Amino acid sequence: MTLRARSLAIAAVAALTLTACGGSDSTDGSADGGDGSAADGDVVTIYSGRNENLVGPLLEQLEEATGTPVEVRYGDSAELAAQLLEEGERTEADLFFSQDAGALGALANEGRLATLDESLTGAVIDGYADEEGHWVATSARARVIAYNPDLAPEVAEMTSIDEILDPQYRGQIGIAPTNASFQSFVTALRVDRGEDGARDWLTRLQENEPRIYERNGLILDAVDNGEVALGLINHYYWFEKADEVGLDSITAQIHFLNSDDPGALINVAGAGILEGSEQSEGAASIIEYMLSEEGQQYFTDETSEYPVVDGIELKEGLTPLAELQGSSVDLNQLDSLAETLALLEEVGLT
Structure with a gap:
């Protein structure tokens, strides 16, 4: 499309x-x-x-x-x-x-x-x-950071989505900006930080030269084979891959931020x-x-x-939902899809 x-x-x-x-x-x-x-x-x-x-x-x-x-x-x-x-x-x-x-x-x-x-x-x-x-x-489903422990083991300690904006990850972040799950994350970011705050975050992400993929599964594959160090996906893609290839054959791991952060959205x-x-x-x-x-x-x-x-x-x-601390953004506020798409286009991610 x-x-x-x-x-x-x-x-x-x-x-x-x-x-x-x-x-x-x-x-x-x-x-x-x-x-x-x-x-x-x-x-x-x-x-x-x-x-x-x-x-x-x-x-x-x-x-x-x-x-x-x-x-x-x-x-x-x-x-x-x-x-x-x-x-x-x-x-x-x-x-x-x-x-x-x-x-x-x-x-x-x-x-x-x-x-x-x-x-x-x-x-x-x-x-x-x-x-x-x-x-x-x-x-x-929970938004998580998929990461390659050989390339970015420090991801396991992250508590904020802002940490992936570090210049050390230039060209090493996988995202799927045309995917509905990423767009929901951006909408949560807008609700949480306002338009200017979301625009600033996305601009900094764009400046870090992320690798663009069509789907979450492709991001996970790229993380797993070392093409990128980390990527933003939904948690269940990791479990699907683990079921498919076996735990001993998957390198990538996933990390839930477990904080009141847009990157910890549970949609x-x-x-x-x-x-x-x-x-x-x-x-x-x-x-x-x-x-x-x-x-x-x-x-x-x-x-x-x-x-x-x-x-x-x-x-x-x-992990049981009750034990996860996710974003406090009200799911009813994730309906401003047009504004999210316009912002993604404005900053050059789509």
Whole structure:
């Protein structure tokens, strides 16, 4: 996607610019293979900003468990949110399954998400549902610094994201500025430090000549093979790689800042029901399953994310959320995506 196209998509989310992308990067499908066995009126249509490889098996699982047939359109969370704004009441979507809280907040602010039943919003740990009840988290993930201990062992002692701005890391930092997770971090930075503070931080990062990658996984690979000394990613990419190659075959390590710092943002994936959906009951049953023991166990076992419901057995190596001190930024404030993208372009990172 071009920068221009992505700018329009995010502007549509945050600034009511109704110039949205046409969803050309999305793919339509259904969790049951799209055999059309269910009547159209019974099907819950999901717009999913979460990757099909990550959540496709879960959607198949919940379809069988709830008896609710689903059809899924996959794509970028910001693009799909922009499309939902453009479609308005004409949308065929019943449920929005977002990669991050920002896109959910943007839709909620424009009145496009219905109020969820308290049985759903009250099922999660405090702070992991919209205060107005328009969306609820389904899993959580922490921003971490991936580092190569042979090149930058001192990262293990860092407590502030400012420490990576040291000139010693010039050309040795990996980032993915077009990725939604990095953009959420920048939004948290803006909320925490204001526009001028965020601009200063990003300018200093740009002056340190970071290496640009398309995805978190590519950053981790670069750290692991010594191409860069450190990189900014979500925690679960490390666990996925460790599962894939084995602990003895991975050099890179990850460090959570464990402080009230934008670099220690704990963001969420979440879901909301579209206002006016004729399948709201079925959509609610899908969210209920995602928050059930089976659904939450899937997120920790299969995607290495944090469960947002108490009492779920964590994947080995994950620290309980209650023991992490993360950024105090309210997730509901991560909805100013257009401003974040504009700032990234201004400082030359996109």
